Amino acid sequence: NAGVTQTPKFQVLKTGQSMTLQCAQDMNHNSMYWYRQDPGMGLRLIYYSASEGTTDKGEVPNGYNVSRLNKREFSLRLESAAPSQTSVYFCASSVLSSGGTDTQYFGPGTRLTVL
Amino acid sequence: GENVEQHPSTLSVQEGDSAVIKCTYSDSASNYFPWYKQELGKRPQLIIDIRSNVGEKKDQRIAVTLNKTAKHFSLHITETQPEDSAVYFCAAKGREYGKLTFGQGTILTVHP
Numbered sequence: 001n002a003g004v005t006q007t008p009k010f011q012v013l014k015t016g017q018s019m020t021l022q023c024a025q026d027m028n029h030n031s032m033y034w035y036r037q038d039p040g041m042g043l044r045l046i047y048y049s050a051s052e053g054t055t056d057k058g059e060v061p062n063g064y065n066v067s068r069l070n071k072r073e074f075s076l077r078l079e080s081a082a083p084s085q086t087s088v089y090f091c092a093s094s095v096l097s098s099g100g101t102d103t104q105y106f107g108p109g110t111r112l113t114v115l
Numbered sequence: 116g117e118n119v120e121q122h123p124s125t126l127s128v129q130e131g132d133s134a135v136i137k138c139t140y141s142d143s144a145s146n147y148f149p150w151y152k153q154e155l156g157k158r159p160q161l162i163i164d165i166r167s168n169v170g171e172k173k174d175q176r177i178a179v180t181l182n183k184t185a186k187h188f189s190l191h192i193t194e195t196q197p198e199d200s201a202v203y204f205c206a207a208k209g210r211e212y213g214k215l216t217f218g219q220g221t222i223l224t225v226h227p
Contacts, residue, residue, distance in 0.1 A: 040124070042204055042217040043159065058214070059116075090158065102147055102208055104215060106158040 001026050004107035006091050012113045013081045021076040021110050023091030031094045032074035033058075033104065034066060036087040043090065049074055081114045088112070117142040117209035121218025129226050134195050136221045138205035139187040147208035148188050149215070150179060154201045162203075163190070195225045 004025045013019055025032065030051045035043040035058075045058030049068040063085060065077045074093075078085060088111050092104040118141040128134050140148075149164035165172045165179045165188065172179050176195075181188040192199055202222050206215040 040219060042121075042219045044217070045214060048214060059216075102215075103149065103161055103164065106160070108158050 003027065004091055004093055004105055006089075006107035006110050008110060009108065010111050012115065013078075014115050015082060017081050018077065018079050019081065019112075020078075021089055021091075021112075022073070023075065023107055024073045025091075025093040025105075025107075026072065027093060027095070027105065028071070029093035029095045029105075030071070031096075031102075032068065033092040033094075034064075034074070034076045035090045035092065036060065036085075037090060037109075038087050046076065046089075081112075083114045086112060086114045116211075117145060117207055117214075117216040119205060119207050119216045119218045121205050121221060123221060124219065125222045125224075127224045127226065128195050130195060130197060132195055134190075134192045134199070134223055134225075136190045136203055136205070136223070137187060138189070138207075138218050139185075140207040140209075140216075141186065142207070142209040143183075143186065145207040145209045148179070148181060149206050149208075150190050151204045151206065151217075152201045153204065153220075159204060192223075195223075197225050197227050199223060200225045 007022045033048040034046040047066040049055045052071045067075045091107040094104040121138045146167040151159035152162045153159040176193045178191040202220045205218040
């Protein structure tokens with residue numbers, strides 16, 4: 001199993017350009033997440049999808065949109081990139097266990113720079 | 116929503132010493148507390164977790180303790196080694212399904 005995969009690994013955009021970050025998981029997990037990681041601020045949740053067909057806003061959703069394409073894939077779109085969106089983006093997936101734990105497994109990340 | 120505070124932001128120890136990182140959370144309904152380790156340029160990886168009905172959990176040199184009354188939990192690493200050097204994040208799962216709130220991270224440096 002590849003686990004959680006993300007593309008691309010690196011991207012440089014100009015202000016105002018758009019792009020879509022792709023994420024896929026092969027662990028048959030129900031829930032998927034998008035985070036951004038900035039220095040000194042930990043991981044902040046942008047959007048999440050508790051199950052196929054549902055999406056919800058996280059802590060920092062402004063400037064982003066998401067699509068849960070199917071159970072495996074969850075994409076993040078920047079419609080008009082801004083320098084403030086320069087960050088490392090992580091996708092994660094999880095499944096709620098019978099014991100109540102909800103371990104999240106992370107992808108390798110996408111390093112995005114907006115000039 | 117949930118708020119998680121993590122301290123210290125940086126921690127420097129000598130090889131063989133113990134390291135302790137502390138987190139506090141705000142939502143009394145939070146019931147799951149994982150710890151992640153992130154090496155430079157890599158993804159966060161789960162190293163240990165604890166549920167709210169357990170006070171302590173150990174895995175070799177790593178342990179986590181939880182005080183529900185005070186709403187804080189801690190990561191303890193004994194006999195630290197240089198390969199323990201990384202950024203450590205605590206997190207709490209609150210009322211909303213599946214959502215984790217992360218602390219700001221602790222940069223641990225273990226000097227040989």
